[in-house]
Amino acid sequence: MGRITGIVVVTAVLAVLAPGRFGGHEGPLRWEAAPRTSVLGATPDDRLVFGHVVNRSKKVARLRAADVRILDGDGDRLPGAAAFADGFVPGVTLRGMDAEMFGVADAGADVGREVVLEPGQRAPLSVSFTATGGVHAAAIDYGGGRLKLE
Numbered sequence: 751m752g753r754i755t756g757i758v759v760v761t762a763v764l765a766v767l768a769p770g771r772f773g774g775h776e777g778p779l780r781w782e783a784a785p786r787t788s789v790l791g792a793t794p795d796d797r798l799v800f801g802h803v804v805n806r807s808k809k810v811a812r813l814r815a816a817d818v819r820i821l822d823g824d825g826d827r828l829p830g831a832a833a834f835a836d837g838f839v840p841g842v843t844l845r846g847m848d849a850e851m852f853g854v855a856d857a858g859a860d861v862g863r864e865v866v867l868e869p870g871q872r873a874p875l876s877v878s879f880t881a882t883g884g885v886h887a888a889a890i891d892y893g894g895g896r897l898k899l900e
Contacts (some may be wrong), residue, residue, distance in 0.1 A: 777895010778807030782872055785899065787887075790878055799887065799899065800876040805867035813873075815863045817893030820879040823900075828887060830879030835862030 785801030799820070805811045818832035865873045875897075881887055890897045 777892070777897075778805050778809070778811050779803040779813075779867075779892060779895060779897060780806045781897060785875075785897075787899075795880050795882045796878070797881065797887070798876060798878045799890070800874065802872045803867075803875050803897065804872045805869055808869050810869070811867045811894065813865050813867070813892055813894070818875075818877060819891045820877055820887050821889045821891055821896075822881065822885050823888040828879045828881055828885070830877055832875065832877040832890075833862030834865040834873045834875055 780803065782802040782804050785799050787797055787799050790796045790798040813834060815832045815834060818830075820828045820830045820832075822828055862874075862876070867873055875890070877890055879887055886900070888898070888900050890899065
């Protein structure tokens with residue numbers, strides 16, 4: 751076997767055995783459909799990304815919202831908060847605001863904080879963040895991989 755053929759064979763084997771590391775994918779989660787982004791709050795710098803993620807691996811995925819980070823194009827972390835929930839989650843949608851003003855200081859404190867996904871299962875994901883000075887969010891790091899936004 752020639753050297754080039756050997757390299758191709760090894761690369762193909764690694765892509766099959768460890769697709770999350772070598773096959774171009776970054777972790778077990780995939781977007782079910784393109785995520786949506788909307789302006790959140792009083793300024794266009796505050797945004798909310800929401801969509802549904804699917805566990806495409808053959809193993810159970812255990813995810814914590816506390817591990818979710820939103821990253822810019824350089825891989826730098828943007829200020830934000832996350833939940834594995836659809837709808838109103840005070841810690842995500844009211845980030846940076848006085849929650850007591852809305853009567854939700856403690857309401858839903860545990861909503862969407864952790865999720866366990868069997869293979870093929872899906873869950874909602876909402877992430878609020880602030881991006882100033884023309885910076886754009888490029889990916890969501892969830893502790894076990896990354897979901898691209900661009």
